[in-house]
Amino acid sequence: MSKRSTEPLLWLLFSAGGVVAALLIPALLFLFGLAFPLGWVSPPHYAHLAAVLGHPVSRLGLLVFCVLALFHWAHRFRYALYDGLRLKHLEGAINLLCYGGALAGSAVAGYLLLTPW
Amino acid sequence: MTGKAQYTQFHPRWYRPRVPVLWWLRRRSYLLFVLRELSSVFVAWFVVFLLLLVYAVAQGPQDYQRFLDWSAAPGIILLNAVALSFVVIHSVTWLFMLSPHAMAVRLRGRRLPAAAIGAGNLVAWVLVSAIVLFLVLG
Amino acid sequence: MADLITLRVTRYRPENDTEPTTQDYEIPLRKEWAVLDGLNHIKDHLDGTLSYRWSCRMGICGSCGMTVNGEPRLTCATFLEDCAPGPIRVEPLRNFPVIRDLVVEIGDFMRKLPQVKPWVIREEEASIDSEYLQTPAELDQYKQFSMCINCMLCYSACPVYALDKDFLGPAAIALAQRYNLDSRDQGSAERMDVLSAAEGIWSCTFVGECTTACPKGVDPAGAIQRYKFTAAMESLKAFLLPRGTR
Amino acid sequence: MTLSHDVVIVGGGGAGLRAAIAVAESDPRLSVAVVSKVYPMRSHTVSAEGGAAAAIRSDDSLDEHAHDTISGGDWLCDQAAVEAFVKEAPEELLRLEHWGCPWSREPDGRVAVRPFGGMRKMRTWFAADKTGFHLLHTLFQTSLKYERIDRYDEWYVTKLLVDDGRVCGVVAFELMSGRIEAITAKAVILCTGGCGRVFPFTTNAAIKTGDGMALAYRAGAPLKDMEFVQYHPTGLPFTGILITEAARAEGGWLINKDGYRYLQDYDLGTPSPKPVLRSMELGPRDRLSQAFVKEAEKGRTVDTPHGQVVHLDLRHLGSTVIDTKLPFVRELCLSYEHVDPVRELIPVRPVVHYMMGGVHTDIHGATPMEGLYAAGEVACVSINGANRLGSNSLPELLVFGARAGQAAAAFASTAVHGAQGGAAVRAQVEDERRRLEHDLLGRDGGKEPISAVREEMQATMEDGAGIYRSGESLARAADRLHALQERFRTARLEDHSRTFNTELVAALELSFMLDVAETIVHSALLREESRGAHQRTDFPARDDDRFLASSLIYRNADGSRQMEYPPVTITRWPPGERVYGR
Numbered sequence A: 001m002s003k004r005s006t007e008p009l010l011w012l013l014f015s016a017g018g019v020v021a022a023l024l025i026p027a028l029l030f031l032f033g034l035a036f037p038l039g040w041v042s043p044p045h046y047a048h049l050a051a052v053l054g055h056p057v058s059r060l061g062l063l064v065f066c067v068l069a070l071f072h073w074a075h076r077f078r079y080a081l082y083d084g085l086r087l088k089h090l091e092g093a094i095n096l097l098c099y100g101g102a103l104a105g106s107a108v109a110g111y112l113l114l115t116p117w
Numbered sequence B: 001m002t003g004k005a006q007y008t009q010f011h012p013r014w015y016r017p018r019v020p021v022l023w024w025l026r027r028r029s030y031l032l033f034v035l036r037e038l039s040s041v042f043v044a045w046f047v048v049f050l051l052l053l054v055y056a057v058a059q060g061p062q063d064y065q066r067f068l069d070w071s072a073a074p075g076i077i078l079l080n081a082v083a084l085s086f087v088v089i090h091s092v093t094w095l096f097m098l099s100p101h102a103m104a105v106r107l108r109g110r111r112l113p114a115a116a117i118g119a120g121n122l123v124a125w126v127l128v129s130a131i132v133l134f135l136v137l138g
Numbered sequence C: 001m002a003d004l005i006t007l008r009v010t011r012y013r014p015e016n017d018t019e020p021t022t023q024d025y026e027i028p029l030r031k032e033w034a035v036l037d038g039l040n041h042i043k044d045h046l047d048g049t050l051s052y053r054w055s056c057r058m059g060i061c062g063s064c065g066m067t068v069n070g071e072p073r074l075t076c077a078t079f080l081e082d083c084a085p086g087p088i089r090v091e092p093l094r095n096f097p098v099i100r101d102l103v104v105e106i107g108d109f110m111r112k113l114p115q116v117k118p119w120v121i122r123e124e125e126a127s128i129d130s131e132y133l134q135t136p137a138e139l140d141q142y143k144q145f146s147m148c149i150n151c152m153l154c155y156s157a158c159p160v161y162a163l164d165k166d167f168l169g170p171a172a173i174a175l176a177q178r179y180n181l182d183s184r185d186q187g188s189a190e191r192m193d194v195l196s197a198a199e200g201i202w203s204c205t206f207v208g209e210c211t212t213a214c215p216k217g218v219d220p221a222g223a224i225q226r227y228k229f230t231a232a233m234e235s236l237k238a239f240l241l242p243r244g245t246r
Numbered sequence D: 001m002t003l004s005h006d007v008v009i010v011g012g013g014g015a016g017l018r019a020a021i022a023v024a025e026s027d028p029r030l031s032v033a034v035v036s037k038v039y040p041m042r043s044h045t046v047s048a049e050g051g052a053a054a055a056i057r058s059d060d061s062l063d064e065h066a067h068d069t070i071s072g073g074d075w076l077c078d079q080a081a082v083e084a085f086v087k088e089a090p091e092e093l094l095r096l097e098h099w100g101c102p103w104s105r106e107p108d109g110r111v112a113v114r115p116f117g118g119m120r121k122m123r124t125w126f127a128a129d130k131t132g133f134h135l136l137h138t139l140f141q142t143s144l145k146y147e148r149i150d151r152y153d154e155w156y157v158t159k160l161l162v163d164d165g166r167v168c169g170v171v172a173f174e175l176m177s178g179r180i181e182a183i184t185a186k187a188v189i190l191c192t193g194g195c196g197r198v199f200p201f202t203t204n205a206a207i208k209t210g211d212g213m214a215l216a217y218r219a220g221a222p223l224k225d226m227e228f229v230q231y232h233p234t235g236l237p238f239t240g241i242l243i244t245e246a247a248r249a250e251g252g253w254l255i256n257k258d259g260y261r262y263l264q265d266y267d268l269g270t271p272s273p274k275p276v277l278r279s280m281e282l283g284p285r286d287r288l289s290q291a292f293v294k295e296a297e298k299g300r301t302v303d304t305p306h307g308q309v310v311h312l313d314l315r316h317l318g319s320t321v322i323d324t325k326l327p328f329v330r331e332l333c334l335s336y337e338h339v340d341p342v343r344e345l346i347p348v349r350p351v352v353h354y355m356m357g358g359v360h361t362d363i364h365g366a367t368p369m370e371g372l373y374a375a376g377e378v379a380c381v382s383i384n385g386a387n388r389l390g391s392n393s394l395p396e397l398l399v400f401g402a403r404a405g406q407a408a409a410a411f412a413s414t415a416v417h418g419a420q421g422g423a424a425v426r427a428q429v430e431d432e433r434r435r436l437e438h439d440l441l442g443r444d445g446g447k448e449p450i451s452a453v454r455e456e457m458q459a460t461m462e463d464g465a466g467i468y469r470s471g472e473s474l475a476r477a478a479d480r481l482h483a484l485q486e487r488f489r490t491a492r493l494e495d496h497s498r499t500f501n502t503e504l505v506a507a508l509e510l511s512f513m514l515d516v517a518e519t520i521v522h523s524a525l526l527r528e529e530s531r532g533a534h535q536r537t538d539f540p541a542r543d544d545d546r547f548l549a550s551s552l553i554y555r556n557a558d559g560s561r562q563m564e565y566p567p568v569t570i571t572r573w574p575p576g577e578r579v580y581g582r
């Protein structure tokens, strides 16, 4: 595949990932990363969470979120390595690391979210 | 450019300044840019964190409790605190600095000013966060 | 007696120097003087050997771009008073080879510009009996991107261009967009190849410094991101729709 | 290395680029070179603000445009040239529209027009108030698509090569490397723009040093009507930055220190709140500038550190009109004068703006010298006569740039190549090389910097050949210029570098300017009448018996001067009184 045909699609994934990450992560990470562990807010009961997550729509939604967010990371991180660390000559390896990583991550996410509980 | 291009292309006497390796320390705006790009690492971390949570919930109540305990370990809290600050950088830059300039939204033939798009984004963010809170906290 | 201010000017004399040096000049600090007036004062009264470009001294010809106190600026539109108390550092624009003193080589841009075909492309030429109609709203679509004076401040500010000289760069892409968005033009397909090559829009990581530096409000960063969206949609269409139906 | 083209165009401004495209389009086999001392898009056409005139509206006619132009020029225009000009101007502007120029539009999509000084109808096309900028960039970008157009950017032309009375190329040096080369050609078109920099206070950019006029003059071609120098009534003090006439066309007022619209005292009509065509602030530039001088003599102007000023009042227009029609005016006032025209008065004074005179050409842009053409401000066809109307210059560049390009192309297609390798030409090249390398680059010592000579030349011109001149002031100026020529020969040049030597450029420009200044002063001295921009206090009346004629000034081989006065071509408009506001 030539650059020209993949680059636009990767960019779309990156952008979509940027949007969902910007909208969703702050609240979620605040809750699960700080508020619950530090006891500012008591965590939801297992039953409630299981019900929410048990719904196929939420799991499908989470899968889309994970894939987009991973591709967001892959694309941005790739350019950060190119420019920030000036590693453009290692293009091949970097692409493998970033997009390969995103693909692998997406597969894991798919497995976790789509296999019936 | 008759004869000119060849003559000038590899001119020995031009001074070609070198870009320092840590070029992004040279300016505040460049530093902010690099931090912004690095936020993506923490986006990826959050995906991992989220999947661990989902996995734990899928396994049952004990695993969920174990996840909660693990996430209260000081190291993890610290990591998540750092992650949150980067994610906030990401959200702020993305919603209020980047996308307002990347989109040309037209309303009745006039281009919406960037500030209006930013305001729209803020509303979207508040809404989404409220839904998240509602879903998680019930 | 007027106050004085120091200009710390980068000198590079290729016949003698291997590295640039700096030289200080004391000049009068006058309210109405731009940095360029200071340089002209040096040239006329203190040191005739200083080289730099200028012409219109009204911010429209685009020739007097330099790095003033670390920022890319038009020296004819940057006032001494605003840089006081000094010393004011005046360096050549960054990211370009330096020919001499404050003069940089912009041949790279001049070679890239024709590649994006910055002219109106029509399937067929209309006769010149009347104008193509274009409403003020249609004009407004591209007007901003037609304001570029080719001053190169954006190239000087862009870190991606600093690292990768193959990058088409902000002004060239903005100018391509200027024609793409012009209702009279039908050539956007012809510009696509160059623009959406890896060295085109995809190299840009939206640092946004080009737009900050631009003295004419062109917003090249916006032009590039918007073009990314267009290009992405085009290839999505090409991807989803079978050949021929497009 | 010999560089050789069919047509060499000196100058990459509006006229030069239009000519280049015309050559490329009329015969694709021809190779064209555009040689310019700055990158083409830096040329001074970029600064033009107000607009470009051409009759397109149904209520307008070519004859009216012609009459406005001719009466505006105080009947010194070549009327055949004016007729060709007004006829082709609309085509040229439409062509530019098709090439992408972002003209301002009416709500229905047609090109908008605005009123302009001395014009009876609204016929000035505009692109907000950056018309020249858009025009130049459109031409430049369009020119990029012609592969036969080669460019020599930042090459400075120092001399025309002449072989047996025929122009066959130029000598130029590349600023970046300092290499000096002959560029030979079958035809050369001069498009080097005006010479406002011979005066101290001008709207003109640094590059407008009359190079082309001097190049032609030194080669033996005559200069025409050099005594006619236009002052624009509204320049910002100190910088000389122009506040476009469009500011008055949109409804701006000129007021003196008492807030009084003083133009009503100078036979320019009676004030009314809305702008009235050919009246008051929309009178022609010569009359407005002269009114300023009279007003200053009466002590009714405002005293500032940068001389006397009057005020341009735009406040009543409101911010919407100012921001849509005059955004650049606001931008310029804010950055260079720290004045916001929406709320404050703009200080203005007359400023040297445009050269009506120039290299004598016929209606095809051909000079009397074989192989030499000229177009744009450097040339004098003449459509501007004794006073150019605002917004006629941009269409002039296009019309006569195209004409000169076509004529030069036709000539070059049929002509055999000049004796490019001929001994006489080679000797000229060697002479020029020696002059540049030894006399200038290799110059040692010297008494004063060239800037001292330049400043004195400029002061001389202002004193002796300003808005009002007299036989006495001009004679004095002539003597001083003569002395300055001598001083220039011994002035100091500190920079001996070959690389981007801007001091060398400044020296060459100064020597061109000194020649041009002399032609201005001498032509003015011999025109013993007052007409348009040429006002003699000792001969205050127009004198059609003696001077309904162009002045041609020649330089003989021995350096002496010679004048001729061929009568003006009158086709349909016999000389009459210039009436404004009545």
Ligand SMILES: Cc1cc2nc3c(=O)[nH]c(=O)nc-3n(C[C@H](O)[C@H](O)[C@H](O)COP(=O)(O)OP(=O)(O)OC[C@H]3O[C@@H](n4cnc5c(N)ncnc54)[C@H](O)[C@@H]3O)c2cc1C
Residues within 6 Å of the ligand: D010, D011, D012, D013, D014, D015, D016, D035, D036, D037, D038, D039, D040, D043, D044, D045, D046, D047, D048, D049, D050, D051, D052, D053, D131, D132, D155, D156, D157, D158, D191, D192, D193, D194, D203, D204, D205, D207, D208, D211, D212, D242, D244, D353, D354, D375, D376, D377, D378, D390, D391, D392, D393, D394, D395, D397
């Ligand atoms: C501030 C301002 C506003 C104006 N506004 C208007 C307006 O609204 N409407 C209107 O009709 N007119 C206007 N004019 C007048 C008009 O802009 C000029 O007359 C016109 O642009 C001149 O164009 P040109 O092509 O002849 O020359 P320029 O654009 O001046 O180009 C000259 C070219 O010659 C080159 N050159 C000169 N000498 C040499 C040399 N020795 N070697 C190599 N190259 C050389 C230069 O590099 C340049 O490329 C305005 C003028 C000024 C100063």
Ligand code: SF4
Residues within 6 Å of the ligand: C147, C148, C149, C150, C151, C152, C153, C154, C155, C170, C171, C174, C210, C213, C214, C215, C216, C217, C218, C219, C220
């Ligand atoms: S986009 Fe702006 S900064 Fe870049 S060249 Fe054009 S005017 Fe200058």
Ligand code: F3S
Residues within 6 Å of the ligand: C157, C158, C159, C160, C161, C169, C170, C203, C204, C205, C206, C207, C208, C209, C210, C211, C220, C221, C224
């Ligand atoms: S600064 Fe450079 S990276 Fe893109 S947004 Fe501007 S071109």
Ligand code: FES
Residues within 6 Å of the ligand: C054, C055, C056, C057, C058, C059, C060, C061, C062, C063, C064, C065, C074, C075, C076, C077
């Ligand atoms: S001198 Fe023309 S932009 Fe500064």
